[in-house]
Amino acid sequence: MNRAHRILCVDDEDFNLELLETLLTPNGYEVFTAQDGKAALALMADKNMDLVLLDINMPGMSGHEVCRAMRTDGDLKHIPVVMITSMDSREARLKGIEAGADEFLAKPIDQAELLLRIRNTLNSREFEDAFTYLIHSLARAAEANDIDTGNHIMRVGEYSALIARELGLPERFTENIRLQATLHDVGKVHVPSHILKKSGRLDETEMEEMKKHTTFGAMIIGDHPHLEFGKRIALCHHEKWDGTGYPAGLKGEQIPLEARIVAIADCYDALRNSRVYKPCYDHAGAVRVLTEGDDRLKPEHFDPKIFAIFKRIAPQFETLYEKMKDAPARPA
Numbered sequence: 335m336n337r338a339h340r341i342l343c344v345d346d347e348d349f350n351l352e353l354l355e356t357l358l359t360p361n362g363y364e365v366f367t368a369q370d371g372k373a374a375l376a377l378m379a380d381k382n383m384d385l386v387l388l389d390i391n392m393p394g395m396s397g398h399e400v401c402r403a404m405r406t407d408g409d410l411k412h413i414p415v416v417m418i419t420s421m422d423s424r425e426a427r428l429k430g431i432e433a434g435a436d437e438f439l440a441k442p443i444d445q446a447e448l449l450l451r452i453r454n455t456l457n458s459r460e461f462e463d464a465f466t467y468l469i470h471s472l473a474r475a476a477e478a479n480d481i482d483t484g485n486h487i488m489r490v491g492e493y494s495a496l497i498a499r500e501l502g503l504p505e506r507f508t509e510n511i512r513l514q515a516t517l518h519d520v521g522k523v524h525v526p527s528h529i530l531k532k533s534g535r536l537d538e539t540e541m542e543e544m545k546k547h548t549t550f551g552a553m554i555i556g557d558h559p560h561l562e563f564g565k566r567i568a569l570c571h572h573e574k575w576d577g578t579g580y581p582a583g584l585k586g587e588q589i590p591l592e593a594r595i596v597a598i599a600d601c602y603d604a605l606r607n608s609r610v611y612k613p614c615y616d617h618a619g620a621v622r623v624l625t626e627g628d629d630r631l632k633p634e635h636f637d638p639k640i641f642a643i644f645k646r647i648a649p650q651f652e653t654l655y656e657k658m659k660d661a662p663a664r665p666a
């Protein structure tokens with residue numbers, strides 16, 4: 335049986351906390367309480383909350399500050415927040431949206447509305463979780479016959495998110511690329527396994543077959559608007575800035591930004607792992623090949639702006655690689 339949803343109620347008034355607890359517990363929720371922001375953040379880090387009900391005006395950290403702190407914390411940023419505002423406070427709501435709150439509830443609290451808002455917020459979060467899970471499952475299906483397995487696809491997502499953040503792109507872009515970059519090689523499911531598993535270089539015919547994983551990937555992902563990112567990445571992650579890539583030979587900014595980012599993330603990880611480059615490179619070796627080039631990789635293949643960022647944050651790539659190289663194949 336699934337465990338009850340855990341709701342953390344944060345309010346400096348004892349009375350309000352008791353009221354919320356009295357209302358939520360009989361409705362099947364496991365309720366935790368905190369009277370200030372600091373205690374709330376500590377509880378969240380400890381207890382794996384499913385939702386936070388957050389009062390705005392509290393001594394010490396305000397609700398807005400708590401919400402902002404959550405949104406910049408890798409472990410807490412996905413927890414939905416329902417912010418409790420005063421009825422007429424438009425400014426507090428706007429600030430709440432800016433801080434990353436998911437929903438708002440006006441004081442005095444209408445009990446029926448509270449329960450509905452909680453249920454809707456939890457439902458939409460569960461839907462998003464299921465979407466993420468399915469994307470990862472689809473990405474993994476393509477690894478069945480590939481030798482570059484392990485956590486390659488997840489690492490490519492994480493490196494891509496690092497670059498996106500460093501480029502100053504919106505959080506939505508960063509989250510999209512983190513998730514949908516994992517689909518970059520999904521088209522390999524259509525590439526014969528003797529090609530995928532071949533050790534050593536592919537001959538020309540085999541290479542032509544291999545190149546088709548880009549168009550196959552775009553075909554598998556299809557035209558759903560939520561998956562546009564993944565489709566462009568699957569199709570264009572082997573295009574090169576100087577126009578020498580495939581499948582279309584796109585050049586420069588003709589290549590979608592998300593694909594230009596994934597291209598470098600994918601190459602770095604391939605160098606760390608690949609069967610073609612034997613022995614696999616350590617971090618410094620991979621950076622050297624990318625920076626100086628070799629008989630197949632050239633620095634001109636990459637968007638210079640993204641390449642400069644890669645060089646600047648390369649140590650973070652190494653940290654991620656080390657952290658994720660032995661991690662379990664399926665994220666929790």
Ligand SMILES: [Fe+2]
Nearest residue numbers: 518519571572
């Ligand atoms: Fe690929």
